[in-house]
Amino acid sequence: VSAKAARTCEPPISDLIARALHTPGLISFAAGLVDEEMLPAKEVAAATRRVFAKASGRLALQYGTTPGLPALRQALVAHIAKLEGQPAARMGFDADDILLTTGSQQSLYLIAEALLDPGDIVIAANPSYFVYTGTLASIGARVLTVPMDEQGMQVAEVGRLLQKLDAANELSRVKFIYCTSFFQNPTGLTLSLRRRRELLDLARRYSRGHRILVVEDAAYRELQYDGRALPSIKSFDRANQYTVLTQTFSKPFAPGLKLGYTVMPPDLMQQVLRLKGNHDFGSANLSQWLALDLLRSGAYRRQVQKLKKQYTRKRDLLLRAMRDSFPPGIQWTMPQGGLYTWVTMPANVDTGPNGQLFARCLAQGALYVPGEYAYGPDAHGQIDRRHLRLCFGQVRTRDIKEGVARLARAMTAVLGKGEEAGRG
Amino acid sequence: VSAKAARTCEPPISDLIARALHTPGLISFAAGLVDEEMLPAKEVAAATRRVFAKASGRLALQYGTTPGLPALRQALVAHIAKLEGQPAARMGFDADDILLTTGSQQSLYLIAEALLDPGDIVIAANPSYFVYTGTLASIGARVLTVPMDEQGMQVAEVGRLLQKLDAANELSRVKFIYCTSFFQNPTGLTLSLRRRRELLDLARRYSRGHRILVVEDAAYRELQYDGRALPSIKSFDRANQYTVLTQTFSKPFAPGLKLGYTVMPPDLMQQVLRLKGNHDFGSANLSQWLALDLLRSGAYRRQVQKLKKQYTRKRDLLLRAMRDSFPPGIQWTMPQGGLYTWVTMPANVDTGPNGQLFARCLAQGALYVPGEYAYGPDAHGQIDRRHLRLCFGQVRTRDIKEGVARLARAMTAVLGKGEEAGRG
Numbered sequence: 028v029s030a031k032a033a034r035t036c037e038p039p040i041s042d043l044i045a046r047a048l049h050t051p052g053l054i055s056f057a058a059g060l061v062d063e064e065m066l067p068a069k070e071v072a073a074a075t076r077r078v079f080a081k082a083s084g085r086l087a088l089q090y091g092t093t094p095g096l097p098a099l100r101q102a103l104v105a106h107i108a109k110l111e112g113q114p115a116a117r118m119g120f121d122a123d124d125i126l127l128t129t130g131s132q133q134s135l136y137l138i139a140e141a142l143l144d145p146g147d148i149v150i151a152a153n154p155s156y157f158v159y160t161g162t163l164a165s166i167g168a169r170v171l172t173v174p175m176d177e178q179g180m181q182v183a184e185v186g187r188l189l190q191k192l193d194a195a196n197e198l199s200r201v202k203f204i205y206c207t208s209f210f211q212n213p214t215g216l217t218l219s220l221r222r223r224r225e226l227l228d229l230a231r232r233y234s235r236g237h238r239i240l241v242v243e244d245a246a247y248r249e250l251q252y253d254g255r256a257l258p259s260i261k262s263f264d265r266a267n268q269y270t271v272l273t274q275t276f277s278k279p280f281a282p283g284l285k286l287g288y289t290v291m292p293p294d295l296m297q298q299v300l301r302l303k304g305n306h307d308f309g310s311a312n313l314s315q316w317l318a319l320d321l322l323r324s325g326a327y328r329r330q331v332q333k334l335k336k337q338y339t340r341k342r343d344l345l346l347r348a349m350r351d352s353f354p355p356g357i358q359w360t361m362p363q364g365g366l367y368t369w370v371t372m373p374a375n376v377d378t379g380p381n382g383q384l385f386a387r388c389l390a391q392g393a394l395y396v397p398g399e400y401a402y403g404p405d406a407h408g409q410i411d412r413r414h415l416r417l418c419f420g421q422v423r424t425r426d427i428k429e430g431v432a433r434l435a436r437a438m439t440a441v442l443g444k445g446e447e448a449g450r451g
Numbered sequence: 452v453s454a455k456a457a458r459t460c461e462p463p464i465s466d467l468i469a470r471a472l473h474t475p476g477l478i479s480f481a482a483g484l485v486d487e488e489m490l491p492a493k494e495v496a497a498a499t500r501r502v503f504a505k506a507s508g509r510l511a512l513q514y515g516t517t518p519g520l521p522a523l524r525q526a527l528v529a530h531i532a533k534l535e536g537q538p539a540a541r542m543g544f545d546a547d548d549i550l551l552t553t554g555s556q557q558s559l560y561l562i563a564e565a566l567l568d569p570g571d572i573v574i575a576a577n578p579s580y581f582v583y584t585g586t587l588a589s590i591g592a593r594v595l596t597v598p599m600d601e602q603g604m605q606v607a608e609v610g611r612l613l614q615k616l617d618a619a620n621e622l623s624r625v626k627f628i629y630c631t632s633f634f635q636n637p638t639g640l641t642l643s644l645r646r647r648r649e650l651l652d653l654a655r656r657y658s659r660g661h662r663i664l665v666v667e668d669a670a671y672r673e674l675q676y677d678g679r680a681l682p683s684i685k686s687f688d689r690a691n692q693y694t695v696l697t698q699t700f701s702k703p704f705a706p707g708l709k710l711g712y713t714v715m716p717p718d719l720m721q722q723v724l725r726l727k728g729n730h731d732f733g734s735a736n737l738s739q740w741l742a743l744d745l746l747r748s749g750a751y752r753r754q755v756q757k758l759k760k761q762y763t764r765k766r767d768l769l770l771r772a773m774r775d776s777f778p779p780g781i782q783w784t785m786p787q788g789g790l791y792t793w794v795t796m797p798a799n800v801d802t803g804p805n806g807q808l809f810a811r812c813l814a815q816g817a818l819y820v821p822g823e824y825a826y827g828p829d830a831h832g833q834i835d836r837r838h839l840r841l842c843f844g845q846v847r848t849r850d851i852k853e854g855v856a857r858l859a860r861a862m863t864a865v866l867g868k869g870e871e872a873g874r875g
Binding site for chain 2: 031032037060061067068084087088090091136143147158161165281283284286301302305309311316317
């Protein structure tokens with residue numbers, strides 16, 4: 028096999044999925060899937076009818092183009108501008124700067140492929156979205172991490188890291204900073220407004236011999252339940268030079284269309300388009316025609332509203348159940364959007380797949396994602412093993428309380444407080 | 452940019468497409484698109500209704516899995532077995548050995564990515580499908596070519612090449628032999644039955660230190676208009692060890708689903724799945740659910756029949772018009788299937804994009820694909836420039852005669868026989 032294939036590991040989550048399938052009655056807070064009862068079957072069926080009712084609609088079944096359907100890219104310019112609260116022209120991009128991909132994952136992959144040679148450096152938050160850090164490792168990149176706090180990625184630490192790399196003459200290997208800026212997977216945390224500007228400034232400042240990009244993953248952006256809507260990092264990059272912004276139809280609408288979209292600087296677009304030409308010369312055209320209809324008809328907007336309502340309810344149920352039944356000494360994040368909360372156990376607990384807590388949760392019939400999957404080594408080479416990710420996306424509303432009770436019993440047992448085991 | 456991005460060129464066809472767009476009234480035999488009037492809008496609309504009529508149908512909008520929908524992979528085992536005229540078990544594969552991808556191009560890409568490091572060797576026919584040889588070059592592979600004749604790729608020449616590489620101690624760099632075995636793009640030629648066995652035997656025989664695969668691209672297989680249906684090379688590989696077989700819904704049904712499928716040996720599948728996990732963790736799920744319905748309902752089969760009828764008509768019109776109006780001294784293939792015929796001009800004619808013939812055709816209002824796009828250098832480093840590819844897929848039936856007349860006028864003029872220019 029190729030060197031790249033040899034570097035490409037089985038994703039750790041595969042093992043979890045296999046365990047879940049072999050445990051009947053399991054309540055899973057693990058997989059990052061969406062709410063199944065809310066999948067917009069009627070809306071997509073109606074969109075299909077509308078598309079094919081017109082004679083031109085049959086072109087949805089022809090080959091598309093590598094960048095994707097022009098009218099959809101145009102509609103997405105307007106969509107992003109609305110989210111940002113300002114016209115796209117003020118942010119220096121138009122439809123030519125938008126790429127449609129097979130989910131936003133493909134876009135993130137292509138950007139990594141366009142920019143990274145083995146040994147190159149990507150800076151990311153710790154923890155980060157583990158599918159993508161796995162992808163980066165497969166390409167041979169070194170992922171250097173900085174810690175997070177309640178305001179998201181610690182941008183001051185990014186600055187210190189860049190300074191250190193500069194001093195060590197390694198700045199030339201740094202190609203981009205990866206940041207999930209809204210309701211991050213896995214923590215649910217959001218990068219503060221101030222840090223958005225600061226991160227972009229850092230990228231600009233250190234783009235000396237070559238450009239250092241900010242790759243902003245905004246998959247969860249539209250699933251906001253409370254708080255003030257923030258502009259993207261991209262929105263401050265007035266000439267569309269230093270940031271890439273990826274969004275998707277998967278989380279705010281439906282994963283089955285498998286459609287992501289990305290705004291990127293024109294020179295990067297040129298490189299990425301050539302690569303995508305070799306990968307598949309364009310994502311599924313039918314999905315693109317449907318997405319265009321869904322945006323134009325308002326069905327997309329209505330579905331986002333419905334999902335926000337449903338996920339707000341599920342998040343509230345989850346957080347309340349945790350508050351009511353988790354034993355003392357455990358902390359968790361209060362996400363204002365997205366699908367995740369991030370739980371921190373006392374320092375002596377190992378949440379890993381071979382640890383006691385994981386085994387006891389499974390025995391109780393509940394599944395979570397061990398935090399170590401999302402952690403790279405910190406500056407001292409240590410991996411933090413006391414966290415876990417809970418996803419309230421797919422779990423059924425009626426199972427949340429019972430699922431949390433099961434987690435709570437396992438936690439209580441592991442923390443040596445057997446007498447509280449029945450509390451939930 | 453990365454070394455890979457630096458190796459990745461603009462596909463030559465882009466320039467053709469741009470020229471076509473800027474020439475109103477052009478009759479194009481260039482793009483490998485399918486017949487637009489035949490796109491199965493009603494059939495796909497009906498399939499969508501059927502899928503969403505069931506409550507389970509909304510799962511078409513959830514995430515799928517990386518290998519693809521199990522029921523569809525199962526249905527495709529049966530579909531391939533029917534094409535081969537023997538049960539899949541006799542060919543050593545089942546649904547676990549089938550991967551669904553974003554068109555068969557993605558599968559061909561992933562296989563190259565899994566197997567090739569820069570400097571590795573792929574053996575291909577000359578000419579070959581140029582999108583894929585471009586992909587191989589982007590990955591850094593060396594594509595060594597062997598000539599074709601009326602029976603397809605000259606397999607004896609593959610044997611001689613392997614022998615030579617063995618003697619030069621380069622056999623370890625040879626990873627696979629790429630062969631479009633049915634109605635090849637660009638020539639329309641088919642590998643003979645005898646050569647199918649011989650090619651597999653060669654791959655087996657030279658798989659000493661490592662395996663040398665046959666990658667069989669069968670995109671056009673189902674679009675057969677005359678002659679006897681041949682089994683695939685894969686069908687002779689009883690233990691599913693030495694061949695990869697790629698097929699697609701794009702050519703025999705509709706490109707807009709963007710769905711390809713591939714049978715491959717289990718160990719290769721494992722590598723490819725990991726890579727695909729990083730690319731996109733699964734192609735569009737909705738397309739897969741629709742494809743399953745289309746296969747089960749018989750709509751797929753009926754569409755293949757319709758397309759075969761239509762393309763037979765177009766092929767016959769094209770070949771008749773060529774016979775009636777092309778000046779003497781020109782030869783072309785008589786394809787029994789697929790979408791292409793391959794035209795050979797006298798040796799002194801340069802069909803390239805900067806040659807006289809191309810310019811004159813464009814001036815007349817007709818477009819073809821220059822043969823040099825599909826040619827690698829031969830054993831003497833020469834590129835043959837006297838061929839051109841005509842595609843009868845997208846051109847409208849009523850435009851074929853006029854389009855050929857325009858080509859004929861240009862050819863006549865270039866061949867210095869101006870007095871025949873008006874004949875068509």
